[in-house]
Amino acid sequence: MIPSLALVLATSVTAAFATAQHAHSDFKVTLSSTSGGASGRRARIAASNPTSSEPLLEYFNGTDLQWYGNVSVGTPPQVFAVVFDTGSPSFEIPGTACGAPCATQHKFDSSASSTFFDLDFPSTIEFGTGIGVDPVVGDNWKLWLEEVADVVQIADLELPLGAFFLIVNQTTTFSPDPFDGIFGLSPQSGIFDSAGYDAVFGMFFSPHSVGGAGEMTLGGVDTTKFTGDLMYSPIVDADQGSWQIESLGISVNGQVERSLQQNLTLIFDSGTSNILFEQPVAEAIYAQISPDIKANPEEPGTYGIACSRIASLPAEIEITFAGSPNFKMTIPSSELSVGPFPGNPELCQTLINVSLGYNLIGLSLFKHYYSVWDIAGQRMGFAPNGF
Numbered sequence: 001m002i003p004s005l006a007l008v009l010a011t012s013v014t015a016a017f018a019t020a021q022h023a024h025s026d027f028k029v030t031l032s033s034t035s036g037g038a039s040g041r042r043a044r045i046a047a048s049n050p051t052s053s054e055p056l057l058e059y060f061n062g063t064d065l066q067w068y069g070n071v072s073v074g075t076p077p078q079v080f081a082v083v084f085d086t087g088s089p090s091f092e093i094p095g096t097a098c099g100a101p102c103a104t105q106h107k108f109d110s111s112a113s114s115t116f117f118d119l120d121f122p123s124t125i126e127f128g129t130g131i132g133v134d135p136v137v138g139d140n141w142k143l144w145l146e147e148v149a150d151v152v153q154i155a156d157l158e159l160p161l162g163a164f165f166l167i168v169n170q171t172t173t174f175s176p177d178p179f180d181g182i183f184g185l186s187p188q189s190g191i192f193d194s195a196g197y198d199a200v201f202g203m204f205f206s207p208h209s210v211g212g213a214g215e216m217t218l219g220g221v222d223t224t225k226f227t228g229d230l231m232y233s234p235i236v237d238a239d240q241g242s243w244q245i246e247s248l249g250i251s252v253n254g255q256v257e258r259s260l261q262q263n264l265t266l267i268f269d270s271g272t273s274n275i276l277f278e279q280p281v282a283e284a285i286y287a288q289i290s291p292d293i294k295a296n297p298e299e300p301g302t303y304g305i306a307c308s309r310i311a312s313l314p315a316e317i318e319i320t321f322a323g324s325p326n327f328k329m330t331i332p333s334s335e336l337s338v339g340p341f342p343g344n345p346e347l348c349q350t351l352i353n354v355s356l357g358y359n360l361i362g363l364s365l366f367k368h369y370y371s372v373w374d375i376a377g378q379r380m381g382f383a384p385n386g387f
């Protein structure tokens with residue numbers, strides 16, 4: 001993992017970038033097979049290149065926060081709602097050892113699974129962004145974990161036996177979430193290796209204003225969920241474990257400002273709601289939207305403007321990406337507001353936070369594009385989803 005990403009983050013629980021102290025197996029959620037125990041337990045899928053899709057539900061609380069879907073674990077299967085998080089590397093669900101801190105979530109009962117293995121190795125993970133718009137302060141998004149292994153199934157894709165983590169304790173920031181855990185999908189994810197699927201997945205999200213539906217397709221893409229051709233950009237610095245591609249410039253409301261015409265490496269994180277840019281980039285963008293968008297000292301890293309003004313501000317952010325050919329994606333003005341700050345109903349938070357040392361794109365963009373996460377091809381693809 002990249003040191004700077006050792007930042008962990010995740011807001012959407014996303015754990016976008018998690019900083020994980022998983023020294024042991026380097027946790028691959030690759031659910032790498034550790035023994036043959038469970039393979040053949042269920043009928044294998046016969047088709048040579050299967051695909052299968054999982055619906056995703058939206059977590060909405062004043063603003064679009066996160067999408068999540070089901071995974072089943074163990075024999076017989078126990079079902080968990082998880083965020084499929086391209087910003088973190090590993091799979092975590094609460095275990096029965098997590099008492100009060102996990103009171104509102106489903107907990108995996110390992111004693112009820114005939115295929116369970118306890119790898120008996122403790123670790124922790126911290127997230128650099130939290131769920132939705134909740135602030136990340138120090139290590140206030142942290143999970144304490146125990147490494148285990150069992151069979152896992154997502155939609156029709158079966159992972160015979162892999163290592164993952166049971167949550168034994170967590171910070172209270174996770175309590176309101178309507179989901180139980182996080183399923184990390186890094187560009188090195190090996191989940192497809194033993195399952196006979198092509199190593200690619202597609203993700204569809206849509207804004208709450210049109211229903212907030214979502215879907216993840218494993219092994220391919222759902223061509224009914226986008227229009228036009230997919231445009232691809234290669235992953236850069238893949239060894240850092242993040243889905244990141246190169247942008248060549250940003251324009252705002254059609255204006256091309258010189259300081260924004262530079263290459264930036266942008267991390268794509270399905271677990272983060274909004275956007276994080278380094279300060280000069282964030283402020284150059286805001287300067288073109290309105291001089292009245294100002295840093296909010298109450299919540300370091302955030303910016304805001306009077307709620308009474310925000311709806312009428314044009315704030316179309318167009319980003320050019322490297323590809324063959326290069327292509328553009330646009331974040332519409334409707335994403336500018338992420339709602340009032342807690343404790344200050346007149347002041348609305350704007351979509352870009354300042355980060356230290358990295359630039360990250362979350363659901364403010366993905367809600368408007370179908371995205372293809374091509375592990376085999378080490379590239380990302382996008383096409384408008386019509387919303």
Ligand SMILES: *[C@@H]1O[C@H](CO)[C@@H](O)[C@H](O)[C@H]1NC(C)=O
Binds near residue numbers: 056
């Ligand atoms: C996940 O599973 C639960 C219980 O099995 C079910 O009620 C829920 O509708 C499922 N969610 C999705 C998104 O399919």
Ligand SMILES: *[C@@H]1O[C@H](CO)[C@@H](O)[C@H](O)[C@H]1NC(C)=O
Binds near residue numbers: 129
């Ligand atoms: C921006 O900062 C606010 C306040 O700390 C936080 O709630 C929100 O999650 C941050 N957004 C991102 C994308 O990290």
Ligand SMILES: *[C@@H]1O[C@H](CO)[C@@H](O)[C@H](O)[C@H]1NC(C)=O
Binds near residue numbers: 170
């Ligand atoms: C769980 O973590 C909290 C910090 O978030 C800590 O105060 C508490 O003592 C821990 N509980 C257990 C059982 O370790």
Ligand SMILES: *[C@@H]1O[C@H](CO)[C@@H](O)[C@H](O)[C@H]1NC(C)=O
Binds near residue numbers: 061176177342
């Ligand atoms: C919704 O947001 C409010 C205000 O930020 C917060 O107090 C509440 O806990 C949230 N509800 C849920 C279910 O997340």
Ligand SMILES: *[C@@H]1O[C@H](CO)[C@@H](O)[C@H](O)[C@H]1NC(C)=O
Binds near residue numbers: 248263322
């Ligand atoms: C910007 O990125 C493109 C595509 O990766 C690359 O060809 C070009 O050399 C880069 N420009 C600079 C100034 O680094």
